Each structure stands twice: as structure tokens, then as C-alpha cells.
Amino acid sequence: MVEHNKDIIANAEYVVEFGPEAGRNGGKIVFQGTIEKYKKAKTPTSKYVFSEKASEVDYERNPSQKAKAMQKHTLEIKGITRNNFKNFNLKFPLGSLVCISGNIGTGKSTLLGIAYGALFKGKDAWKHRVGFKSIEGKTHVRRSYFVDQSLLSSIPTSTPATYLGVWEVIRDVYASLPQSKKMKLKKSHFSFNTQNGKESVELIEKIRYKKLSINDLMKMTIDEAIGVFNDFPLVQRKLGFLQEVGLGYLTLGQKSKTLSGGEAQRVRLAKILSKKLGDRCLYILDIPSRGLHLSDLPTLVKVMQKIIDKTNTVLIAENREELINNSDFQIKL
Ligand SMILES: Nc1ncnc2c1ncn2[C@@H]1O[C@H](COP(=O)(O)OP(=O)(O)OP(=O)(O)O)[C@@H](O)[C@H]1O
Ligand SMILES: [Mg+2]
Structure with a gap:
């Protein structure tokens, strides 16, 4: 199996690590052997898997003044009733990285969907505003965007x-x-x-x-x-x-x-940056770290911070402890 999750790697009997870097600079076996030997190998990934501190990595986010000013405002979606939620209130500060975490099936994607619908702008917007009773703080958010995780393109010649x-x-x-x-x-x-x-x-x-x-x-x-x-x-x-x-x-x-899974994810991030970023919007990402290695996370956080710095809010569903710990506001389901 191919895996980035540290708990799964730590429970393997035999590990093969590739590297040292991506693309042209990769493709070599950095380590191959039993988990006992891997513990002592001090490769980039084994250091991450066996270090207690890995989840405390600080990504040094320095929010802009505009983002800080935005953090005074909150958004609250009240009376959410959908799937496993009954009269649930979702409340978080704006101008922040907001992380919803929780086990499989606890309702992370459900909440993202409600938030997206509540702030949807476009044709028949009223049809999207379902599954909740009321919303407060909406004056500070212009609209929502769901960052698409689908295939980059079905055209075979696409790059x-x-x-x-x-x-x-x-x-x-x-x-x-x-x-x-x-x-x-x-x-x-x-x-x-x-x-x-x-x-x-x-x-x-x-x-x-x-x-x-x-x-x-x-x-x-x-x-x-x-x-x-x-x-x-x-x-x-x-x-x-x-x-x-x-x-x-x-x-x-x-x-x-x-492209590898992580590379495809990076291309999507590049696409967000390439579009004229909105201000006062809610950007929603469902498990943005999917397919990403620890070494990719700083880039992900950097891009999200860039979005936030323009007075936007980034709402993610994510269970990676590095991202939970580096978010401004956490909601644990
Ligand atoms: N359309 C639906 N109809 C009925 N139940 C649903 C529907 N969509 C989701 N559910 C249920 O609601 C619960 C929450 O699902 P949701 O997709 O929000 O979980 P999640 O936290 O995102 O899980 P995961 O970590 O697997 O992505 C699950 O028990 C799921 O089976
Ligand atoms: Mg989900």
C-alpha cells in the first residue's frame, strides 16, 4: 500500500521510502527494510513518523492586518438539521483558517455543504439555502466557493x-x-x-x-x-x-x-491563486491534505494563508494533526 499517514506507516512491518525529492529529482529508494531498522534510519519520512514533535510543526502564518481586522467578525449558522445533525449551531470567526475534524461519518462534509449552500451566490440561490434555520454575520461574507477536488481534466492531452x-x-x-x-x-x-x-x-x-x-x-x-x-x-x-x-x-x-495525487492537488491550489482572488469570501476545502506528504503541508498552509490575507475565510475538513494544530479555530465533531 502507498501511504502518507504516519500512524499507518508506523504499524507496517516493512517500509520502502522513495525520494529524495519529487519529479526528476526523485525515483530513488531512500530506505528499504523492517520497521525496526526504519525507526533508526532518520530519513525525512521516518523522522516525521517517529517524532513526537511532528504535529507541533509551526507553519509561521503571519496574517495580514486586513485579515486580523476580519477576525473580529463571526459567522453563525443556526439550527442545522441534516443527516446526523439536529438543531446544530456552526459558529466560527472570519478571516481565519477554520478546521472541522472528526472521525469518518461524523458530519464534516455535511457541515461544509451547509456552509457552502448558506452563502451560495448565483442562479436560484434560495434553493441552496436549506438545512438550517438562520444565519448571523452574513454581511461580512459576499459568497462561498467550494474548491473542487475532481479530476483536473478528462482530456488526455491536457497538462x-x-x-x-x-x-x-x-x-x-x-x-x-x-x-x-x-x-x-x-x-x-x-x-x-x-x-x-x-x-x-x-x-x-x-x-x-x-x-x-x-x-x-x-x-x-x-x-x-x-x-x-x-x-x-x-x-x-x-x-x-x-x-x-x-x-x-x-x-x-x-x-x-x-501527475501524482499530491501534484494534482498542488495544481488545483495554483489554479486558485491564478484566479483573481475574491475578498470577504468563504473558501471551502474538503480534506485539502489528501495525497499530500508532510513536506507538502507548508505549501498548502501558505496558499491558504494567502487566501485569508485578502479578508477571506478558509473552512476545511481535515484530520491531519499538523493542520488542526495550525488552524486558528477548531471544531471537533
Ligand atoms: N444524502 C444523505 N442521506 C442520508 N445520510 C447521509 C447523506 N449524506 C451523508 N449521510 C450520512 O451523514 C453522516 C455524515 O456524513 P458526512 O459525509 O458529513 O461525514 P464526514 O465527516 O464528512 O465523513 P468522512 O470523514 O468519511 O468524509 C454519515 O453517517 C453519512 O452516512
Ligand atoms: Mg467527508
């Missing part, structure tokens, strides 16, 4: 860069080059979805930006590509979000369906 709209802009760059215009090549010719004939494949290979064809670009990492697009701040900005969540080592051509 993290397509997901963030980077390829759209890169194709514009290639289509606007003088050679492209001369050869009558349009933006669509530079798409991976187009079934280009052999002739146009050869033509496209000839179109170079800074001596790089689209195919050369696909083999480059995000870190490398950022340097190439000095003249296109929009490309740099979008790639920057992937870099910020620690995915700079991925190549531009790597398909979304080949």
Missing part, C-alpha cells in the same frame, strides 16, 4: 499548464511570429489536439521562438520556461503560480493524468 491557461497564451505567441504569418499557420495549428498532417508537423517544427519550437518547449521544465518568456509577463505570471506551489520541476508537456 497543468493547459489547466491554468498557459498554453492558450503560448499558442498566441507562436501564431503571432512573422514566420507563422508567412506560412499561414494559425493558433490552432499549435494545439496538441489538432490532428496535424505530416506536412504541417514539419512546418510547425520550423517555427521557433528564441530558437525553440513548440516541441522543444514541451520538454522544458516550468522553471526553465519562465526564463524564456521575458517579453510575455502573462505567461510568466501563470507559470509563476505553478512554481509557487512547488511544481517548477514539471515539464511543460507532462500530461495531467500522469
